[in-house]
Amino acid sequence: MYLELLLFLDFTKLLKLKDTSKHQGLRNQLAIILEAKGITDSNVLNAIREIPRHLFIDSSFEAHAYQDKAFPIAAEQTISQPYTVAFQSQTLEIEPGDKILEIGTGSGYQTAILLELKAEVYSIERQKELFKRTSLFLPKIGYKPKKFIFGDGYKGLKEEAPFDKIIVTAGAPFVPNPLLAQLKIGGKLLIPVGDKTQIMTLFIRKSAKEFEKHELGDFAFVPMLEEKN
Ligand code: SAH
DSSP states (O other): OHHHHHHHHHHHHHHHTOOOHHHHHHHHHHHHHHHHTTOOOHHHHHHHHHSOGGGGSOGGGGGGTTSSSOEEOSTTOEEOOHHHHHHHHHHTTOOTTOEEEEEOOTTSHHHHHHHHTTOEEEEEEOOHHHHHHHHHHHHHTTOOOSEEEESOGGGOOGGGOOEEEEEEOSBBSSOOHHHHHTEEEEEEEEEEEOSSSEEEEEEEEOSSSOEEEEEEEEEOOOBOOOOOO
16 A cells, blocks of 8 residues: 555656656747847756756646746745846856855756756755755756755855855845855856845955946845844
8 A cells, every 4th residue: 555655656756747848849939038038148048948947836837837927836935037047147147167156046946047057056045845845856857056055045155155156036135245255256146136126236246345236127036034033
């Protein structure tokens, strides 16, 4: 009885992890939509074509997976809109081997894009449920970051600093100083700043004390939350 149950569970898992030529076709169309919206980096577009986004959301909502929309995942969080993921990835000009800190693992979709771009990724998530789920799921479909961390992104990850790039995928009410401090000289922090809506803001570290700031337009993210007590 137990064995049967186990086999059944494994079988449903296999079904859930299925990727088909129909999905591939939908991904190609999504890449065309993103290109029309201004994504020009061919490596980013290839990553969008490659990653089975339908596996990152509940299988009953599969039809929504390849629309250019954010979508609810667990713990009242969302998988970011593909355009936003592509925009952040393109803006950071990711090079193979870049050491990247990601704040807000969520579903792991942005993490997978960074890994497709051959970056070395450290990803922090503060919701236990998402941390557990995504750190099991991503390696299962072949995406292995250097580290998944359950913790508070406001603090960054001092023990692994400095980073070439830091990407924040939740709306931050202010720019956390530790994140600026953990950048290499020449490194980039990309962070949506604001309460209800956010301004995508890029900081480039010019020297120990100087940062160049660029504001890159309005976006909407779930809030970056302070540490749980
Ligand atoms: N890139 C993810 C975005 C998920 S939404 C995706 O596309 O799936 C933002 C994520 O940031 C949520 O999972 C949320 O739990 C997480 N988050 C919010 N505040 C945080 C914090 N202080 N530290 C780390 N993660 C945080």
